[in-house]
Amino acid sequence: MNVDVLHTLVSGAIWRAEQLEEHQVGSASLAWGEVSSLEEELATVLSVSLPEGRIARRGAVRAALKARDYARAHSLAERYAADEGAPESLRAAFSSMLEDDARTLADQFHYAAKHHAVQEARELARRLKRGGAFGLAA
Amino acid sequence: METLAFYSYKGGVGRSLFLATAARFLASLGQRMVVLDLDFEAPGQHYKLGAELSADAEGRSRGAVPYLLATAHGAASPPPLIEHMVEVPVPASSGGWLRLMPAGPAPERAYWSALKELHEQIRFDDPSGQGMMPLLDLHARIAEELKPDYLLLDARAGVTDLGGIATTVLADTVVCMSGSDGESVDGMIAVVDAIKATPRLQGQSQIRVVPVLAQAQLGTSDAETERNARLAFLGNTARIGHALLSLPHGDAQQTADRLAKAEWDASELSRLDKAYLRLFQELFPPSSERIQDLLEAGARSRSTAAP
Numbered sequence: 001m002n003v004d005v006l007h008t009l010v011s012g013a014i015w016r017a018e019q020l021e022e023h024q025v026g027s028a029s030l031a032w033g034e035v036s037s038l039e040e041e042l043a044t045v046l047s048v049s050l051p052e053g054r055i056a057r058r059g060a061v062r063a064a065l066k067a068r069d070y071a072r073a074h075s076l077a078e079r080y081a082a083d084e085g086a087p088e089s090l091r092a093a094f095s096s097m098l099e100d101d102a103r104t105l106a107d108q109f110h111y112a113a114k115h116h117a118v119q120e121a122r123e124l125a126r127r128l129k130r131g132g133a134f135g136l137a138a
Numbered sequence: 139m140e141t142l143a144f145y146s147y148k149g150g151v152g153r154s155l156f157l158a159t160a161a162r163f164l165a166s167l168g169q170r171m172v173v174l175d176l177d178f179e180a181p182g183q184h185y186k187l188g189a190e191l192s193a194d195a196e197g198r199s200r201g202a203v204p205y206l207l208a209t210a211h212g213a214a215s216p217p218p219l220i221e222h223m224v225e226v227p228v229p230a231s232s233g234g235w236l237r238l239m240p241a242g243p244a245p246e247r248a249y250w251s252a253l254k255e256l257h258e259q260i261r262f263d264d265p266s267g268q269g270m271m272p273l274l275d276l277h278a279r280i281a282e283e284l285k286p287d288y289l290l291l292d293a294r295a296g297v298t299d300l301g302g303i304a305t306t307v308l309a310d311t312v313v314c315m316s317g318s319d320g321e322s323v324d325g326m327i328a329v330v331d332a333i334k335a336t337p338r339l340q341g342q343s344q345i346r347v348v349p350v351l352a353q354a355q356l357g358t359s360d361a362e363t364e365r366n367a368r369l370a371f372l373g374n375t376a377r378i379g380h381a382l383l384s385l386p387h388g389d390a391q392q393t394a395d396r397l398a399k400a401e402w403d404a405s406e407l408s409r410l411d412k413a414y415l416r417l418f419q420e421l422f423p424p425s426s427e428r429i430q431d432l433l434e435a436g437a438r439s440r441s442t443a444a445p
Binding site: 068069070071074101105108109110111112114115116117118120121122124125126128129132133134135136 | 209262263264265266267268269270271272274275276277278279282297298299301302303305306307328329332333335336339340341
């Protein structure tokens with residue numbers, strides 16, 4: 001798919017996701033997932049050395065977070081940060097996005113956040129996903 | 139606040155009734171108790187503790203499921219905890235109190251509808267933490283706002299995500315109740331191993347697992363099955379880290395009714411009543427001395443009455 005078509009699709013997908021979010025439609029997170037996938041496609045054809053390539057990479061991670069797909073956001077951020085030639089500012093942007101997301105979660109659940117870091121809750125969830133209940137499937 | 143989770147690998151061992159009896163009895167000794175029913179698929183603490191749960195005039199219902207649904211994605215102002223709890227009467231002179239957060243008004247349709255919605259909204263294994271944080275938040279909020287001495291969790295029987303979280307993440311002590319049949323004992327030992335192997339959260343002390351061999355129903359096991367069960371637990375005592383405790387055959391409902399009363403004649407305690415009291419001593423050490431007094435009063439009454 002050429003870059004112009006992808007740009008058009010990304011713009012349309014962002015508009016749709018924002019509309020769904022504004023009207024509090026439950027499928028907004030699915031729409032953000034679609035945005036993230038399209039941005040990821042753009043990132044594969046645009047080098048990280050180009051401003052558009054960096055914008056696409058940031059967009060893919062940000063949209064994954066808006067889709068509440070933290071695992072995907074984290075893995076995209078790790079992959080893009082390891083891109084050859086990725087500037088330090090891009091790595092910092094990824095860290096900042098992930099930290100902001102953790103802070104939002106901590107604000108939402110402030111009783112828990114006084115005792116447990118969001119990272120700890122995420123590790124528990126990952127452990128549950130890997131090993132099932134009681135870790136018996138690990 | 140100390141959190142005790144009550145778990146059984148198989149159902150029908152009297153777990154929920156034992157928990158409800160413990161809550162009532164400890165409250166009658168002056169302790170501040172909260173019961174949280176996490177058996178979402180078959181909740182029953184509102185029945186065991188006699189709580190009325192009909193929806194209010196606005197159609198809102200009380201309980202953990204409606205509460206978690208309201209806070210699933212965070213809430214700027216989460217609903218007051220007390221709106222989702224029920225006060226269970228305890229003898230006024232005790233100085234203690236008992237509050238129940240039921241799962242919800244099961245078996246009303248509204249409850250199952252809320253549970254379905256909750257499953258659609260959050261998954262406990264969501265790597266973003268959006269499923270785990272509401273549970274950790276509820277646990278922390280109960281401790282901070284209600285300041286109970288004990289939080290008792292009814293963890294669902296079997297191997298479920300929520301049962302796993304209640305026992306391995308939220309609990310300080312896990313009461314593992316098992317029948318004496320082979321499938322219960324083998325399953326329970328496997329789960330106990332898994333609980334002990336789970337890393338603790340920052341700041342949590344090592345988990346305490348208390349295995350209990352329970353035969354709440356009459357005639358469910360013969361002597362040989364029971365002996366085999368004891369041997370199986372005995373062979374694993376070092377790994378479990380706690381000696382096996384037992385509840386004999388008996389009418390658990392009668393025991394629950396008797397121990398819930400403000401006053402009872404200690405000389406009339408049944409074998410099961412006494413076994414419950416000894417187990418409470420083990421589980422709630424600060425009340426152990428008072429319970430011992432009650433047991434000894436019973437022993438004294440009996441020896442005085444003997445010819």
